[in-house]
Amino acid sequence: DAKTTQPPSMDCAEGRAANLPCNHSTISGNEYVYWYRQIHSQGPQYIIHGLKNNETNEMASLIITEDRKSSTLILPHATLRDTAVYYCIVSLIYNQGGKLIFGQGTELSVKP
Amino acid sequence: DTGVSQDPRHKITKRGQNVTFRCDPISEHNRLYWYRQTLGQGPEFLTYFQNEAQLEKSRLLSDRFSAERPKGSFSTLEIQRTEQGDSAMYLCASSLVPSGNEQFFGPGTRLTVL
Numbered sequence A: 001d002a003k004t005t006q007p008p009s010m011d012c013a014e015g016r017a018a019n020l021p022c023n024h025s026t027i028s029g030n031e032y033v034y035w036y037r038q039i040h041s042q043g044p045q046y047i048i049h050g051l052k053n054n055e056t057n058e059m060a061s062l063i064i065t066e067d068r069k070s071s072t073l074i075l076p077h078a079t080l081r082d083t084a085v086y087y088c089i090v091s092l093i094y095n096q097g098g099k100l101i102f103g104q105g106t107e108l109s110v111k112p
Numbered sequence B: 001d002t003g004v005s006q007d008p009r010h011k012i013t014k015r016g017q018n019v020t021f022r023c024d025p026i027s028e029h030n031r032l033y034w035y036r037q038t039l040g041q042g043p044e045f046l047t048y049f050q051n052e053a054q055l056e057k058s059r060l061l062s063d064r065f066s067a068e069r070p071k072g073s074f075s076t077l078e079i080q081r082t083e084q085g086d087s088a089m090y091l092c093a094s095s096l097v098p099s100g101n102e103q104f105f106g107p108g109t110r111l112t113v114l
Helices: none
Strands: A009-013 A018-023 A031-038 A045-050 A061-064 A070-075 A084-092 A106-111 B005-007 B010-013 B019-024 B031-037 B044-050 B053-057 B065-068 B075-079 B088-095 B109-113
Touching: A009 A018, A018 A031, A018 A084, A018 A106, A031 A061, A045 A061, A045 A070, A070 A084, B005 B088, B010 B019, B019 B088, B019 B109, B031 B075, B044 B065, B075 B088
Parallel strands: A009 A106, B010 B109
Antiparallel strands: A018 A070, A031 A045, A031 A084, A061 A070, A084 A106, B005 B019, B019 B075, B031 B044, B031 B088, B044 B053, B065 B075, B088 B109
């Protein structure tokens, strides 16, 4: 079973920041937080991952709480092309398997 | 295009038939994963390879399913005696360890069992 809890759906206005929350209260010390998204009829796409510290790349920012029990993915300026299902995943580092256990995800709709 | 490719993209078969799917990972990627996704659900892990070695299989992978990666490059997933419940999208992903943690997914093979 997935170790994360996400809201099933969210809306965001185009050009505004999209903040997607995720709860992972049972995360262990050697587990990373990964975010992937899946645009309709395509394979999932990697967005970002982190262990303890906040992370930023060209796609998004990841904010992880100090106790690591929750995180937020931030898309700073959402566009219509960001409409997708976003998955928050807790996974062991690659040298302990690295398989991804997907939950139901959050369906983000970016509206004009 | 140097991404993960999968063939075929769509497959329609009759119950009881055998089907085989192929996945070509990103060149030099040593990890290869198979997932299955049914409508409205997130992908489910099936199995993964490190080079040619199959290191883990999910309990979802019944005896009718077999996966190979004979030379550590492309991989095949075979389903024998297909059932209607096998209808799903079959996704392949690859990664390069230890330098990268992210998995790159292919477009998937959509299987419909009539």
